Amino acid sequence: MPDLSDVTRGRLLFGGDYNPEQWPEETWHEDVRLMKAAGVNSVTLGVFSWSTLEPEPGAREFGWLDTLMDLMHDNGIGVVLATPTSSPPPWMGRLHPDTLPVTEDGRTEWWGGRQHFSHSSATYRRYAAAITEDLAARYGDHPALTMWHINNEYCTFDYGDQAAAAFRRWLREKYGSLDALNEAWGTAFWSQGYDTWDGILPPRLPHYMRNPGQVLDFRRFTSDMLLECYVAERDIVRRHTPHLPVTSNFMPLWFGQDAWRWAEEEDVVSVDIYPDPRDPLGAQNGALVQDMTRSQARGPWMLMEQAAGPVNWRGVNHPKPRGLNRLWSLQAVARGADAVCYFQWRQSRQGAEKFHSGMVSHAGEDGRTYQEVKQLGADLARIAPDVSGLHGTADVAVLHDWNSWWAGAQDGRLSTQADYPDVLRAWHRALWQAHLTTDFAHPEHDLTPYPVVVAAQLYALTDAAIDNLLAYVRGGGTLVCGFQTGVADEDDRVRRGGMDARLRELFGIRTLHEWWPLGAGETVSCEGFRASLWSEELEADGTAEESVPYKGGELDGLPAVLRKGRAWYVSTLPEPEALRDLLARIASGAGVRPVLDGLPEQVECVRRGEVLFVLNHGREPVTVEVPGTHHDLLTGEAATDRVTLGRYGVAVLRP
Incomplete structure (x- = not known):
């Protein structure tokens, strides 16, 4: 099967989600100019574009996307094309209420946000397959296309009637008999024994505590239903483009997906990472997710989303201090990422995430955020030939x-x-x-x-x-x-x-x-x-x-x-x-030692292949003993026996 190396080809992918439908066409050409100046070589299109692509049932509006695909190709920027199925258009919920998920207390989740779909709805799945089929047929041969991105951050729970029917089918397949189910769930407790499959429901809100066995199986079922949705779309695009890899982005340590199982179904394992810049352990939280994702991928992986500055969903949303975006991005590369991407390219002026940062912030080209993005793009280009495709090791x-x-x-x-x-x-x-x-x-x-x-x-x-x-x-x-x-x-x-x-x-x-x-x-x-x-x-x-x-x-x-x-x-x-x-x-x-002895507390040192990443997570300069002579890929200078790192500084050392 194809993998990330088929896309990178010795590079590190750099870019992010691009939502040009939010902007007039003249902005698109300005975007391309800024992308090229920043070293962007990959953008993800179409993640939240369903209502633009299908403004009414069965309609197809592909002209704007044709223009964008051609524009990206003409400027040497690859496209990760997303299926837009994470956010159905309002008409779908209005015409087909069965596509809307239901909470554990019986409330319908309406359109107007995102992820408002029932994973068990046959209607939703039919529309999702249709738009995916048409996207794959239209763009499968387009030279800009490098990878498929299915849906986005699968995270929907559904306790409605359709989910209940699907849950019963799932339980029948797992247990075969009611006796086996009753034994597994311990239904002798609290008089919960089932005499018919039709009596089984999702663990909806009860008078008192729920049956733990029922809840456990419902969590397994939910992960499996979402995986079915992913696999159905994946198989459609694979049929059209068997040579291109397919991914869907995990959220970090997300409760709702068995990511070990999911990773087996992905050609590229990708994740979204948003550590809090105010958190003194933000770098460690990032390292945990990076280690977990690399392990799921069994090799290089894709950082699909991070923030170039603040997010908008914490109680208080602080920007990243100068240098922190670069530091955390290079930390991801040190721990195996072959793609460093963001949500999103240009910060939105409207909508729920207009205060979520972009690679181009509201301050524009002269803003600190974009200038730091340009520096990072140059850094990634310098180190890519020496690290792309290499595996890290851990004991x-x-x-x-x-x-x-x-x-x-x-x-x-x-x-x-x-x-x-x-x-x-x-x-x-x-x-x-x-x-x-x-x-x-x-x-x-x-x-x-x-x-x-x-x-x-x-x-x-x-x-x-x-x-x-x-x-x-x-x-x-x-x-x-x-x-x-x-x-x-x-x-x-x-x-x-x-x-x-x-x-x-x-x-x-x-x-x-x-x-x-x-x-x-x-x-x-x-x-x-x-x-x-x-x-x-x-x-x-x-x-x-x-x-x-x-x-x-x-x-x-x-x-x-x-x-x-x-x-x-x-x-x-x-x-x-x-x-x-x-x-x-x-x-x-047990014979396991750090990569380097005597490291200062705030310094992280990770080896990827023969390349040594030394990262200073502190605000004060620090000198690190690194025996021998190395070439710093970031500066082009030699380092003998030690390196000095400034605030949030990084050295990438090749023997």
Whole structure:
């Protein structure tokens, strides 16, 4: 199948969403001039253009898009052509109310925004297929076309009657019988047993808490229905252009899609990343998403969207300080991106996102935003021949599974404070601050390439996943698991003993007596550090070779951390420095070290192929020891034994 390398051909793609239908035609030629000056080589057209392309049912208005496709080709700019199916025209909802999604409390989501479609609506799917078919037939042979972009940020949940019928079909296929479904959902509890398929509904708003098994399956179903929509459009464009890659953009760590499954259906894995420029951990959050996306892609990936300046959907939307856009863009390249793109090219003057930044801001060509975009375009062109298509390497894998996340995020959980994404970020942050580059992996993936594997929290694990972890440790790997790992099976059925017996034996735990969640601001003392969020009343079985006890309180003297052989269990969330030091020590014991020793705290160092990226996430200049002589691809100068980086500075060093 085609992939991103078929588009890049030794370049790094640079550009973004272009929405020329918002502007008079004379602006298009001005846009092309500015694009060429900035080094833009790729634009995405058509993402939100359905009502312009099909202003009434069955009509086709392609003339404006013909002009744009020709204009881009004449100026050497490739087009990622989007199917416009994320935002149906108002006429569709008006004429076909069955295409509109319904919320869990029965409210219809009307047109006037975006993503207002029911993934289970046959009518919606028919119109989506028709516009996709006509786009592919008209532009499949156009020389500007380089890639297809299906829909946009799939994120629709639907609890309506059509979704209910589709949910029942999905459940029949999965379980085969009502007896199997009742067993999986534990419907003996609260008198919920089903005697007919027609009695099953989506988990709509109830009087009290919902059945967790039903909710878990509905989340799986929703991901699968959205994937069906993607695959249907993908297959249409593939039939017309089998030589061109197809993608759809993920949102970072999005709850609603099993991105491991989705990535298997994409030729190019792409993502949208919007860290908060005010967040001191914004760079780490970006690194987490980049590591996860690279792992899903198993190689180079596409940064489909980022902001050149402020967004418009936070409570307070700050612009990016001078240099931060360049720094975070080059961080993405360091972690495997072969495309650096934005939403959007020119900042809108009307509509809901007129205060969301563009590569050309309201300040225009002379504005700081565009001038920094021009600098970045030149930087990407300089480094592209040495990094495009290359894979980064990591010796640490972080385990992540959407099914486990979905199962743990139930109404009746022990603590709403122990939010899975926050726990995952805390563990990734500890590794990032220890200057250790990570991949992500599913717990059933082949883990043998990694000396160290960490699972921040995997509440629900299949038997296959547990067997995989046991085999990994038996094969010489080092495994570190956080609290509440292995509590339930894939049906969200709590395993006997509160943790799978095989895992208890692996970690040296005789009995897990109780979980002791901690309240907001509450901490516990452990030998050598303090911890928050969670604790557990564990009884060791005497086989552990290392133990860190709780100090004081109800759990005084009981193990907070256990090590048996190469398997570690951490029953709480150590304070950030303590978790960093613990994971760094474990990694060092397994032979895993940072790319460079003695790095300053605010400096990130990542190797991609032979090229070394050194990034200063601080506002103050810093000097970094880099033994040997290197060529800085950004400046063209030699660097011997050290580099000095200014505020948000970057060096890209080739031996």
